[in-house]
Amino acid sequence: MNNDVLDSHAFLNSPTLSPEAFEAAIRAVGVERYHDKHPFHKLLHGGKLNREQVRAWALNRYCYQEAVPRKDAAFMSRAHDRELRREWLHRIHDHDGLGEEAGGIERWLVLTDGLGLPRKYVISRRGALPATKFAVEAYVRFVVEQPLVVAVASSLTELFAPAIHRERIAGMLENYDFVDDHVMAYFKRRLSQAPRDADFALNYIKKNALSRAEQEACIDAVRFKCDVLWAQLDALHHAYVLPAVVPPGAFQLGQTFQ
Numbered sequence: 400m401n402n403d404v405l406d407s408h409a410f411l412n413s414p415t416l417s418p419e420a421f422e423a424a425i426r427a428v429g430v431e432r433y434h435d436k437h438p439f440h441k442l443l444h445g446g447k448l449n450r451e452q453v454r455a456w457a458l459n460r461y462c463y464q465e466a467v468p469r470k471d472a473a474f475m476s477r478a479h480d481r482e483l484r485r486e487w488l489h490r491i492h493d494h495d496g497l498g499e500e501a502g503g504i505e506r507w508l509v510l511t512d513g514l515g516l517p518r519k520y521v522i523s524r525r526g527a528l529p530a531t532k533f534a535v536e537a538y539v540r541f542v543v544e545q546p547l548v549v550a551v552a553s554s555l556t557e558l559f560a561p562a563i564h565r566e567r568i569a570g571m572l573e574n575y576d577f578v579d580d581h582v583m584a585y586f587k588r589r590l591s592q593a594p595r596d597a598d599f600a601l602n603y604i605k606k607n608a609l610s611r612a613e614q615e616a617c618i619d620a621v622r623f624k625c626d627v628l629w630a631q632l633d634a635l636h637h638a639y640v641l642p643a644v645v646p647p648g649a650f651q652l653g654q655t656f657q
């Protein structure tokens with residue numbers, strides 16, 4: 400059965416999932432829908448894109464990098480729990496930097512520098528695709544509007560990020576002569592940052608999503624976030640590579656229903 404056909408009210412009277420089953424349901428979303436399955440990533444990591452297409456990816460992806468600390472600041476503005484804010488704060492430092500530490504956005508700009516993109520142009524976001532901008536802003540809005548525990552859950556795609564980062568580092572270094580260790584520094588740093596953040600977020604939702612309906616809303620938040628990531632790659636694929644593809648979980652031509 401296609402779970403998307405069900406609405407979350409269907410779970411109102413269902414028993415709460417055990418912490419293990421809850422985590423398994425979150426991880427299953429990644430197996431089904433994480434953007435490592437997108438053909439654009441397969442092309443990127445497999446060395447099948449030309450330098451211009453890699454430049455388009457890096458330019459658009461900057462919008463995501465730039466939105467992440469804004470959504471984390473939005474999250475903190477809503478958290479009354481001081482301990483939670485203290486824990487969340489380093490996410491902003493990770494991206495924006497603090498003191499001597501330049502931060503992830505700067506490391507991303509080293510990557511776009513390496514690809515010969517002018518910083519002012521990248522930072523202006525003028526050349527980014529419309530769907531990229533809509534997708535990343537949808538993530539910021541989601542974190543502004545949803546219950547805190549659901550907002551935390553939306554970051555949990557980070558559970559799946561280290562594997563794709565490892566694949567990207569190896570694939571891009573091997574396949575593109577215009578990529579070196581220096582420009583891949585962003586992803587190397589995320590290998591240690593993402594697991595720490597994902598562990599915290601996973602423990603937080605296990606402790607704070609106490610009803611089945613809240614648990615289902617958290618699982619849906621991970622689906623939503625996969626859509627945010629997938630939509631960005633669709634936009635790139637549509638604009639810079641063809642033919643188009645139907646995302647996993649979306650209506651398929653000829654799909655049958657039970």
Ligand SMILES: O=C(O)c1cc(C(=O)O)c2c(n1)C(=O)C(=O)c1cc(C(=O)O)[nH]c1-2
Nearest residue numbers: 467553554555556557559560563564589628
């Ligand atoms: O390259 C990727 O595939 C990827 C994915 C994700 C993700 O799954 O959301 C993040 C990142 N990278 C990343 O670098 C990053 O800093 C990050 C922060 C977050 C978040 O939701 O707070 N996701 C991600």
